[in-house]
Each structure stands twice: as C-alpha cells, then as structure tokens.
Amino acid sequence: METPDNDLATAAAAGDRAAFSALISRHYDRIHGLCWRLTGAKAEAEDLTQDVCMALPRKLAGWRGEAKFTTWLYRVVVNAAHDRRRRQAVHARAASGWGDYEVARQDEIEAGREAERWLYEAMRGLPGDLRDTVALLFGEDLSQAEAAEVLGIGEGTVSWRMSEVKKRLRAFAAREAKA
Structure with missing residues (x-):
C-alpha cells in the first residue's frame, strides 16, 4: 500500500529525506506540467520546476496538513510563478530604464563628437x-x-x-x- 501524500509531507517536513524523495518522485511531472501551463515556455517551465523543487524543503517547514497535499503543492507552484513574473517585470522595467539611460548617454557622446568635428573643421x-x-x-x-x-x-x-x-x-x- 502506498503512503498517502499528507503523511509523506508531514515526514518530509520533519526532515525525512526518503519521504521528501518520494514526494518529488511522485509529483515532479505534475509540478512540471503546471509550470509549463503557467509559463507557456519549455525553458521557463524547467527553470520554474527546479526553483519549486529546491524551495520545497523550506516550504514544507510550514506544512500544516490542513489541505490536501496536491492543493497545497499547486499553491506553492502558482505563488512561485507569480514571484517569477514579478521579478521579471521589475528586471524588465530596470533594463528599460537603463536602456533609456544608455540611449541618452550615447546621444550625449555623439553630440560631443559632432561638436568636436565642427570645432576641428572651424579651427582648420x-x-x-x-x-x-x-x-x-x-x-x-x-x-x-x-x-x-x-x-x-x-x-x-x-x-x-x-x-x-x-x-x-x-x-x-x-x-x-x-x-
């Protein structure tokens, strides 16, 4: 008879590595499939799946067993996807800002070069x-x-x-x- 997920999660939360390994083996495809649907991209899904699996030992410390394990696991995956999207949005905004800064900086440099060319021609x-x-x-x-x-x-x-x-x-x- 197979050990129920909730019992494995309780044991894994207490530090049982075999229970944690059994949970990952049992639910890895489920985690990956949800990550794929949440991100829509294979590489993103693989990265997110790895992030979730690496965070699970820490997350299991907060496992209370009040919900079905798969429900709790889905919530962990969805929250991780939301966190990833927020980080990407922040990085995109920051990159956009730096892009604007760099464009302005390059424009200033070009204006300086143009002024130098003009002065060089005038001085000649x-x-x-x-x-x-x-x-x-x-x-x-x-x-x-x-x-x-x-x-x-x-x-x-x-x-x-x-x-x-x-x-x-x-x-x-x-x-x-x-x-």
Whole structure:
C-alpha cells in the first residue's frame, strides 16, 4: 500500500529525506506540467520546476496538513510563478530604464563628437597664429598673460586674436547654417 501524500509531507517536513524523495518522485511531472501551463515556455517551465523543487524543503517547514497535499503543492507552484513574473517585470522595467539611460548617454557622446568635428573643421579654417593662441588658451588652459609670453607677443594682441577667432567662428557657423 502506498503512503498517502499528507503523511509523506508531514515526514518530509520533519526532515525525512526518503519521504521528501518520494514526494518529488511522485509529483515532479505534475509540478512540471503546471509550470509549463503557467509559463507557456519549455525553458521557463524547467527553470520554474527546479526553483519549486529546491524551495520545497523550506516550504514544507510550514506544512500544516490542513489541505490536501496536491492543493497545497499547486499553491506553492502558482505563488512561485507569480514571484517569477514579478521579478521579471521589475528586471524588465530596470533594463528599460537603463536602456533609456544608455540611449541618452550615447546621444550625449555623439553630440560631443559632432561638436568636436565642427570645432576641428572651424579651427582648420583659421590662420596658424589664431590657432596657436586658441590651443594655448583652451587646449593648455593658459592665461592670456602666459600665452602672450609663450608666443612672444603682448597680452593685448592675445585679446585681439581671441576676438578675431570668435568673429571667424560666428561667420563659419552662419555659413554652415545656410548650407
């Protein structure tokens, strides 16, 4: 005569490994079938079945025997499926958020590259003395006095050159806007 599920569950809850093994052997296909119907996908069903089987020893600690074992087991499987769906929804929302963040970050990077390309093209159109001045002031972060010393010119000339650079860059931008 076969031992009833409720007796096996009570014994398994008390730590009887043979009773637990008998329960798993007897109900594995039932668990898997329900998981398949709940998830609709073979791989998901297999993962969920394994999750349920691994959680059963802990879950059996709360077994009170008030319901038929299979009813209790179905509840465990359904709750595990709900928990899995919630986790997947949270992960999807988080991934979506990161995706949006990454898209925005890539857009910023591309905008920076575009600005660099524009500046590179504009700088190529400047005479060497103006390019040298810009390179020292912005590229090397020198003061006008330091740039004047390096270039061997007066500070007033550095100021005039920067004014000329701004004028030429505005003209370059205006030509590009028309094109």
